[in-house]
Amino acid sequence: MTGTGSGPRDRTRTAQPRRGRADKATAIVQAACQVFGRDGYSRAGIDAIAAQAGVSTRTIYNHFPGGKAELFRSVMRWSSERVRDEQLAQLRRYLDLERPPHPADLERDLLALARAWVGLMTDFRDHFALVRHIYAEAGHIPADVLDAWQETGPRAVGGEVTSTMAALDELGLIDVHGDPAQATVHFMALISAEITQRSYWGVSPLPQEEADRLTAAGVRVFLRAYGSAG
Amino acid sequence: MTGTGSGPRDRTRTAQPRRGRADKATAIVQAACQVFGRDGYSRAGIDAIAAQAGVSTRTIYNHFPGGKAELFRSVMRWSSERVRDEQLAQLRRYLDLERPPHPADLERDLLALARAWVGLMTDFRDHFALVRHIYAEAGHIPADVLDAWQETGPRAVGGEVTSTMAALDELGLIDVHGDPAQATVHFMALISAEITQRSYWGVSPLPQEEADRLTAAGVRVFLRAYGSAG
DNA sequence: TCACTTTTGCAACGCTCGTTGTATGTTACC
DNA sequence: GGTAACATACAACGAGCGTTGCAAAAGTGA
Incomplete structure (x- = not known):
């Protein structure tokens, strides 16, 4: 059927809605993020x-x-x-070290931050799906590309949170037991662990109230372990 | 070279070492576990x-x-x-509820269990690589297959640990705050979070002593949050 | 030694998919 | 309005890969 030999003749079809031209690049990247996140690198097709x-x-x-x-x-x-x-914006929004929280408000602020971050998991579902593929296929991604990604992504956020943890420790609001980086990892793990597990790593999302409950539980556990009284 | 047209004539090559015949099946599954874990479903080739x-x-x-x-x-x-x-064996080995630990030994036993489990991550590296691919490609795996896997794998282990947590709570050794399942998830997250992060999810393994240190930190944090005194 | 099962090598089919060339159509800018 | 840059449709190539059929070869057991 492909070889009817009709040639480029019957191009009568009236043009799809043609938009600008430079934003095509971002449209492509955005679409690619969805498809790569859904299908992974190998399965994702250029046509899709x-x-x-x-x-x-x-x-x-x-x-x-x-x-x-x-x-x-x-x-x-x-x-x-x-x-x-987006993550850094939420961090600065809910834990502004220029105006450190009252001790009584610490849990409230940590919880607000945690909820905001958990919300980003659904707002940027494609991204986190892509991240799962990145870790699964890390062995097939050039080391320099992986490192550059880690540096500008997760490590940048982790560094900022670690600074915040250290500052909160200085202020006597929490006690990081000498390792703010570890407190950071534990905080992130606690607020997201049960949600990622229960929602199949984001495949079948949880109802809002359930996610809120699990997030709050994670924050409470974090404060039991890292609260200044602990 | 394959197309010399010689046909099935020059089969002079003297037989590779032929072994048994029934164990071929397990050899295939074992090899497939390695290749699937390394390359993922799409990339993995039958030839490989x-x-x-x-x-x-x-x-x-x-x-x-x-x-x-x-x-x-x-x-x-x-x-x-x-x-x-293997995980259940380690669990019963270090937390035998027939002979519950002394309060003074609880941290030692939890740490032993945690170290054993972290050790399994390197002993069964292929498996955990495969698991990463499973979660990344969950959308492309039939729901019943996924559910059956979850049921016989992670959920079975999680259930046993949850029972153990509940029992430890009953004995007054820990305080699960009414939710032993949550304590289970938090325990597993805390003992493995920093290791999986620092080792690129297992791609570049950590030195033994470093892994031990991080595991111990996770157990301590868990006990600060879930210890019966907390 | 002789049937029977299992394994192998090899070729081939069919399909998917990444990639490129080219001619045509469309848009933006002056 | 004309020109240059950009987009599109279409066709085609080539490689990789899952899968199957077939006949030779090797192992197995009586």
Whole structure:
């Protein structure tokens, strides 16, 4: 059927809605984030990404001459920077060290931060799905790409949280037992562990109130272990 | 070289070492566990699995008529049962509820269990790599297969640990604050969170002493939060 | 030694998919 | 309005891979 030999003649079909031209790149990256997050690198097809972006296959190669690999790298950078900025914004919003919280308000603020972060898991579901694929396929991603991603993404956020933990320790609001970095990891683990487990790592999301309950429990446990009285 | 047209004539090559015949099936599953864990479902090739198992491609299809999909399901079952049995064995070894620990020995026993479990992560590296792929590709695995896996694997272990937590609570050794399942999740998260993070989810393993230190820290934090005094 | 099962090598099919070239159509800018 | 940059449709190539059939070879057991 492909060889009817009709040639480029019957191009009568009246143009799909053509938009701008520079934002195509971001549309492609955004669509690629969805498809890579859903299917992973190997399973994800260029055609699927093109369809999702409302763009022709050829356009992808025009914007990303490196093909699938370059596109994936771009998605990693774009998505992790976006989420990192959002996470840091929430951190500064709920734990502004210029105006440290009253001891009585510490749990409230930590809980607000935790809820905001857990909310980001559903707001940026594609991103976290992509992250799962990244860790699963870490052995097939060039080391420098992996390192650069870790540096600008998770490690940047972790560093900021660690600074915050250290500051809270200085203020006597918590007791990090000499290791603010460890307190950071434990905090993040406690607020997300049960949710990620119960929701199949985000595959089947939990009702809001249930997620809130589990988050609050994590914060309480953190404070039992790291509260200044503990 | 394959297309010399010589036909099946020059079969002079003197037979590779032929072994038994029934254990080929387990050899295939074991090899498939390695390859699936390393490469994931899509990337893993039947040829690679056959080579790893020291078996011809055709033999795989003789043992698993369902092809790649059936083989993957068999690997999921086989691997998770193996690890589950090992985890349960360690649990009963270090926390035998027939002979509950002295309060003074609780931390020692919890730490021993935690270290044993963390050790399994390296002993069964292929399995945990496979698990990462399972979670990343959960959307592409039939729901019943996923559920059956969860049931016989993680949930079985979690249930046993939860029973243990409840029993320790009854004995006044810890205080689960009314939710032993939550204590279980938090325990597992705390003992493994920093290790999985620092070791790139197991891609670049940590030195033994470092892993021990982080595990011990996790256990201490757990006891600060869930100790009967807390 | 002789049937019978299992394993193997090999070729081939069919399909998917990444990638590229090219001619045509469309949009933006001056 | 004309020109240059950008997008699209289409076709095609090539490689990889899952899968199957088949006949030779090797092991197994009486």
